Amino acid sequence: MKKGITISIALISIALLWYFFIKPQDYQIRVVAKANTGTINQALKSWNKTLKEASIRQLNDLNHLEQMIATGDSTHIYLWNITPITDSTSQLVIDVKDVEHSLKNKLAVPFSDTDFEKQSRKTITDFIESLNIHRKEFKITFIGEDELPSTYCACVEHKTTQSNKAFGMMESYPFLNSVIAGNGIRVNGIPFIETTDWNMQNDSISFNFCYPIIKTDSLPIIKDLVYKEFVGMKSLKAIYNGNYMTSDRAWYTLLDYAKEKNIKVERRPIEFFFNNPNMGGDALRWKAEIFMPIAE
Numbered sequence: 001m002k003k004g005i006t007i008s009i010a011l012i013s014i015a016l017l018w019y020f021f022i023k024p025q026d027y028q029i030r031v032v033a034k035a036n037t038g039t040i041n042q043a044l045k046s047w048n049k050t051l052k053e054a055s056i057r058q059l060n061d062l063n064h065l066e067q068m069i070a071t072g073d074s075t076h077i078y079l080w081n082i083t084p085i086t087d088s089t090s091q092l093v094i095d096v097k098d099v100e101h102s103l104k105n106k107l108a109v110p111f112s113d114t115d116f117e118k119q120s121r122k123t124i125t126d127f128i129e130s131l132n133i134h135r136k137e138f139k140i141t142f143i144g145e146d147e148l149p150s151t152y153c154a155c156v157e158h159k160t161t162q163s164n165k166a167f168g169m170m171e172s173y174p175f176l177n178s179v180i181a182g183n184g185i186r187v188n189g190i191p192f193i194e195t196t197d198w199n200m201q202n203d204s205i206s207f208n209f210c211y212p213i214i215k216t217d218s219l220p221i222i223k224d225l226v227y228k229e230f231v232g233m234k235s236l237k238a239i240y241n242g243n244y245m246t247s248d249r250a251w252y253t254l255l256d257y258a259k260e261k262n263i264k265v266e267r268r269p270i271e272f273f274f275n276n277p278n279m280g281g282d283a284l285r286w287k288a289e290i291f292m293p294i295a296e
Contacts, residue, residue, distance in 0.1 A: 027116065036064060037062050044080060055067070064082070079095040081093040092124075139241040147235075152227070152230070154227055155225070155228060156224060157206070170278050174278075186213060194210060195269045203208075233293045234268070236254045244286065251290065265294055270291040
């Protein structure tokens, strides 16, 4: 009898020790989001920029992020864990901790609906609402495998972030158009982006913004203009409709498909643009063909 009581007390003590001093979160929220991992990752980073006194960083991969939000006399830490369910839904598990009042929260949470819990739920709800609005701003249609042809092109080199990719394009459009028109260069297709480096940890990218042209022996040498041979390759293809600022959402769709089908790809997406973003208009009518090269 005494032995049983001793064991029970020991187990309760261990459980209390774990709950109050080892358990990493004060509160956990679970929700299903109607988007894939990459879209949630990027949407969360964009939404964080709209908050006051908030910061976010990606941890080991796209699926794990740490967000810090200052509120009153506290700093709340949100650990976002994203797990794919289908190609268009994900399970979000968010561990929330109040750095300054963690012990107090752990004492109160089991017995009442605290302001800390209410604030945490509101924060998650606000993001889900923002994500749902964002989902309506674009459309992705997966096509399958396709062969990209080779072409000669005139390009401008850029190094920026995924979210600023479209601004780089918009800056280069007038320059390339004036060079081509002013020097009698013959265009041989629609403009495109050739990604040369993509750091998925910090969202930095390097890319060439190019116009396919007819190669001649008399092409002018112009500062900041690079002529090169674009080598075609077999790729996975998707159609993107929406603002080109977020066309990278299609990159993640192609990566998810490649992972599901065990297809090795090179993370150097290529985008062909059928609209000039400088002209404005309904972005959902904009079209881009997105390609992810298949590794040989």
